[in-house]
Amino acid sequence: MNALKEKLVAQAHAEGFELARICRPSDVPQVPDRLAEFLAEGHHGQMGWLAERSHWRGDPAALWPEARSVIMLGEIYTPQHDPLEVLRYPDKGAISVYAQNKDYHDLVKKRLKRLARWLIAQTSDETSVKVFVDTAPVPEKPLGEAAGLGWQGKHTNLVSRDMGSWFFIGSIFTTLEFETDPAEKDHCGSCRACLDICPTDAFPAPYQLDARRCISYLTIEHDGPVDVELRSLMGNRIYGCDDCLAVCPWNKFAQEAREVRYHARPDLVAPPLAELAQLDDAAFREKFSGSPIKRIGRDRFLRNVLYAIGNSGQASLMDAARQHVGAPDATVADAACWAVERLQDAAKGME
DSSP, X not given: OHHHHHHHHHHHHHXXXXXXXXXXXXXXXXXXXXXXXXXXXXXXXXXXXXXXXXXXXXXXXXXXXXXXXXXXXXXXXXXSSOTTGGGGOTTBOEXXXXXXXXXXXXXXXXXXXXXXXXXXXXXXXTXXXXXXXXXXXXXXXXXXXXXXXXXXXXXXXXXXXXXXXXXXXXXXEESSOOOOOOOOOOOOTXXXXXXXXXXXXXXXXXXXXXXXXXXXXXXXXXXXXXXXXXXXXXXXXXXXXXXXXXXXXGGGGOOOOSOGGGSOOHHHHSOBHHHHTTOXXXXXXXXXXXXXXXXXXXXXHHHHHHHHHHHHOOGGGHHHHHTTTTOSSHHHHHHHHHHHHHHHHHHHHTO
């Protein structure tokens, strides 16, 4: 099986994965306790599916009892620009790096399926596989740590000595039994850069995340109005947040993404808020076709844009906010009213 494993790793690299490591489904004994604490504290917010399927997330072996090995794969999406630069321009929208081009779910899953088909062809039709990429109750980050892809940093994301913070994770569960790789150790040390930069103080403690305060959660998963106390802290971030990832010192070892469809579209690096506020539903769908942004829908995206406009302090954006005060969607209308009020207050403060 060692010879097959060597071929598997080589084939994974050929498919575009920078790292390929293997663990057992049962190699994450700490997950049930961590997950139970996370849910008990209510840190999952509106993500009810985390609680509903916690028995699978807490025990990967329960997801598919026949599985004997989990092949964990990492694919780089390192940005070619400084993702924090856009935060200096309040009239522009900040979009998370991973969403500045094609949806990684589709790209990674296609690679996983090709690799899985290759594995079956190398063994027999009796070999069974299942592929996952962030859309099933699989604790991918703990499995990635157990397999040696990296370790869960203080921001709870996976960090790699070879890839820094900028990589996607995919997994292939299989009935084949491979030799496992050693788990990765924590290399965060005394660093707390990711904790200190968080705009909303979303980390109650190192290695703990309160999603209800996380801008990625608020702009993508949260339905309805965002708490007023958090809106002003969101700045011009309109889809996701890269702050805690971008400041990780391990990024100095990150490599450039080989997949050009992960390279940022020029129009999504720092899009003008005024232009985004003009998008109707059809224009929104056209602009974000093939992008993960399309998943949240135009109204939730517009809500985020209006919060950013309200935080901009730019009087020139007043009309962009006012046009949505009477919007049919109550959350959009509320965001527009808040933005107008914020801009009016900013204008008064400059008199």
